Amino acid sequence: MPQPSLSSPAVPSTPSEPTATCDVAIVGAGVTGMTIACALKDSGLRVISIDAAEREAAAARTQVYALTLLTGQIFDGIGVWERILPKICTFKQIHLSDRGRLGVQFQTGDLGTEQLGYVAEHSVLLSALHEFADDRCSQLTWICPAQVQGVEYDSEGVNLHVEADGRSRTIRARVLLAADGKHSRIRGLAGIGTRGWKxxxxxxxxxxxxxxxxxxxxxxxxxxxxxxxxxxxxxxxxxxxxxxxxxxxxxxxxxxxxxxxxxxxxxxxxxxxxxxxxxxxxxFPVQLMQSDRYVLPRLALVGDAAHCCHPVGGQGLNLGIRDAAAIAQILQEAHKNGEDLGSLKVLKRYERWRKGENLTILGFTDFLDRLFSNRWLPSVMLRQVGLWGLRHVSPLRRLALRLMTGQLGRHPQLVRR
Ligand SMILES: Cc1cc2nc3c(=O)[nH]c(=O)nc-3n(C[C@H](O)[C@H](O)[C@H](O)COP(=O)(O)OP(=O)(O)OC[C@H]3O[C@@H](n4cnc5c(N)ncnc54)[C@H](O)[C@@H]3O)c2cc1C
CATH class of the missing domain: 3.30.9.10 (D-Amino Acid Oxidase, subunit A, domain 2)
Structure with a gap:
């Protein structure tokens, strides 16, 4: 694991002076945050990753995720997939039904792929990303456990005031990425509102x-x-x-x-x-949430910090991984072109790419839950027609599968087609 440069002798005594500088600071080293860090491995950008939890504690969560085909392709593009795939389950059929009856069976033949998706444990994903970061991300500095105490934005960059090892430190970055989950402190400190419902x-x-x-x-x-x-x-x-x-x-x-x-x-x-x-x-309580904006000058929200949705269809983390691939690509392109990484002009490209696509999935999962979670006769009839359509109309079945496996929308360059 690369050691934080914070322990270098150059650490000043006043916490307001930067104790470390970087191009990209990522707050939140969950799967979304770590995916960004790993995707930036060859970018030449100096990255600092900060998390409130110890690395081992963060990986110990027992959560399980259904992963889309696109997520597998993104991990493959990063180079971490070979460490994940042998430890997870691949599924080749999806059985969808109304109260266990009136079913539709999706098969690999519907999409022309070898599988329809994957199921992975959190510990497998995060441990693989940690190991990959250790081996391949020499430009990554890790600070955990650490608490962000405050953030100051200015026209050139952002100062993050962090408490770690009982010491206050200031990290200077050109851009801050908030991947700190649905209760994002960074989003709250920036005053970005959210819409949605529980x-x-x-x-x-x-x-x-x-x-x-x-x-x-x-x-x-x-x-x-x-x-x-x-x-x-x-x-x-x-x-x-x-x-x-x-x-x-x-x-x-x-x-x-x-x-x-x-x-x-x-x-x-x-x-x-x-x-x-x-x-x-x-x-777990279930909520739908979309942030009013994904970006401000010097700040971008990623993953659950930007949005979250009903677990039906297993989409939430998959959206976060798409966000991660998108922001990594945009920052790398901006860096190559000599643009200011944290400028609103650059960050807006990310918001334009991801906000609408995420909203489509948020809306679709909400529609599915509302359509099926009741005994109201018009809903019952509508879902019977829908399931009939999915069973008998191949293009409809294919479209639904393409949406839920992440094949629709703009793909990041990381994806090898
Ligand atoms: C019941 C249920 C089932 C689900 N099933 C699926 C599924 O099958 N497939 C799927 O794709 N999604 C699923 N989801 C959604 C998925 O769990 C989330 O979308 C995903 O965990 C979000 O990942 P993240 O990395 O963005 O955020 P998180 O996993 O919340 O990670 C945030 C990270 O930030 C750190 N952090 C938080 N606050 C701070 C702070 N102040 N300072 C520093 N660090 C901080 C945390 O320690 C953590 O490491 C499900 C959700 C639920 C509730």
Missing amino acids: YWQSCITTKVRPQKGHGNIAYERFWPSGPFAILPLPGNRCNVVWTAPHAEAKALAALDDEQFLVELKKRYGEAMGEIEPIGERFV
Whole structure:
């Protein structure tokens, strides 16, 4: 791991003088922030990455993500995919259904690809990005655990006041990227507002082991209370993402194992035989959020700091990885052309690229959740027509798959077609 240059003898005694300077400061070294850092590996830009958590603690999260084909292509373009792919699950079929009936089966033949997506554990992704950064990102300096105390912007750059190892330090950067998640402190300090809403649902996630093989199939079953997804993991494990109204989700999470299993089996179905719970249960509130703006002079918001969406369809992190590839490309191009990296002119290119595309997916996931999470007759009829269309009209099926696998929209140059 490259050591922070902060420990150099040149550290001044007053915290307001920069103790380190860089071109790009990234606050938040989650998957989104680390993807930017790794994508900038050959850019010639000096990068400082700051996170509130210790590296090991950040990687220890038990979350699981469905990853799109585009995300795999972006990681491949960076060069980190070969460290990830052997440790994750590839799925070749998606079964989508209304209350476990009236299903549509998406196959690889619908897209002409070898797979339809992947399922990865957070620890696998972040550890691979950490190792890649250690091996390949010599221009990256890492500061964690560290708390950002304040940010000052001026016409030439930005000063970040950071508390790390019990010391106050000032980091000077030409541009600041906020990848610090949905409660982004950097977004708040910059006074950027957000729009959106909290859903009436929460999401329970847990891992199970089915008696029979999961067959590398991803299931999305819509129930009136909310979507229920089963995602295949290596070692014949599955990750369950179960959305239900808040009170119901809370009550389900509080059940003892035996009762929880009874409820789980009602949604899970019989296809994989008996199921054995093998993990803790976590409950997440669900919200849709879009920041009013993604950029200001010297600042860009990336990933959940800029937007977040309902987990149906597993899109949130995938959008963040697209943002990461886009901002990395724009900064590299600006650097090559001798432009000012933090100027609004440069950063607006990122906002124009990503804000509309993200909004499309936010809107689509919201539409899916609202359409299926009720028993209202017109909705029931509309979704039956929609599922019929997906089953029988190939171009419609292909379009839906292209949208959800990240094939629509502008692709970053990192993607090798
Ligand atoms: C139940 C559920 C299921 C989901 N399933 C999927 C899925 O299948 N596929 C998918 O693509 N997405 C999914 N998502 C969405 C996904 O979890 C998020 O989009 C993703 O975690 C966002 O990543 P990020 O790196 O932008 O932010 P985060 O993961 O929130 O990372 C932020 C980082 O910033 C650091 N940080 C925070 N504050 C500070 C600070 N003040 N100073 C310094 N560092 C700070 C944190 O320590 C952390 O490392 C799901 C979400 C939920 C709730």
